[in-house]
Every structure is written in structure tokens, then in C-alpha cells.
Amino acid sequence: MRLDYNKIGNFIINERKAKKMTQVDLAKHLYVSEKTISKWETGRGVPDTNTLPKLCEIFGITINELLNGERFSKEEYIDKAEGKLLELEEVKQNSDKRLLAMEIVIGFLSVIFLLSLTALASFLMMPDWLRIMIIVFGLTISMVGILFALKIEQVAGYYICSKCNHKYVPTYHQVLWALHVNRTRYMKCPHCHKRAWHKKVIK
């Protein structure tokens, strides 16, 4: 079962018009831009998990109806419900996987970049001030790369508490300062408040 963006788009148009709302009205209610609404309605995107509940509340429909692009009768409801939610979850999982792969590339490139500039500054004849400038430049760029990679580490997927199995997204500060082995970090669980090694999971 795949999400049919065009069907969902038409459904949103119909439900919006039934509520006598313009794209601007709807955008205001959802705190998104008019462009976003138009993107959904033309099948170039679907609402994300943050806006979905509010949108469905406005239309008086369920999330599953929205993701199927139609209102259900009671009997249909049970059948169609589960699949679409799982699919939306899958979309997030795939994008998280891509982000985490990108994080490795960014981290790797940052280190290579710094090493090459350091080698250049060490082996080529040049005035000392230039040598220092090159190394400072290399350090700055690779720091930015590493901080960016850590940002990805924070937002993609979840960490799971080894004591209570609570899944959560940590703050950037937590991720930045936590001891870690690969993607497993020593952090304080927001649920049970115990410190432990928390593993990164995609779902």
C-alpha cells in the first residue's frame, strides 16, 4: 500500500472547501505557509506527523482517512487504518537512514580535509603566519562539519534507554557532550532519569 499524493491532495482541497476555508485560512490555523498547503493540494507533498493531527482535527477526520485520501465507513476503517500509519513511519525511517549515512560522509570529509591541510602546511615551504592561517582554517571548517554531523546524530532516529526502554530524541547539548562509542551514548534518560549507555535506533 503506497501513499497516493494526488488523491490525498484532492481530498484536502475538498475537505478545505467543505469547511469554506481558503488556503490562507488553513495555513494560518496550522502555522505553515500558504505554499505548503498548495504543495499538499497539488500532490507534491503530504503533511508531516507534526501537522497531521491538527489538520485532521480541523476537518473532523482521522489521520488514516487523510492518508488514504477518503472518508471511511466504520467497516472499512479497521482494515485501512494500520497500513498507512506504518507507511508514514517508514518514510521517516528511510529519511533518517539517509541522514545517518550522510553524517558519516560529512564526518569523514571533515577529518580528511583537516588532515590534508595540515599536511600541506607542514611540508610546503611557506611563511609561518600562512602555515598557522591554513591550520586554523582547516580546524574551523572541520569543526563546522563535525558540529553539523552531530546535529544529524541528534535529530535522526531515537535513542533508547537501556534501563527503561524509553525512546527519545535528546537535546543537541546532550549529544554534544555525551561520552560515546560509535552511536551509543552515555546519557541521562528523560523518563527514568538514570544515566546509562543509550543505543541509537531508527524505529
Ligand SMILES: [Zn+2]
Ligand atoms: Zn530510562
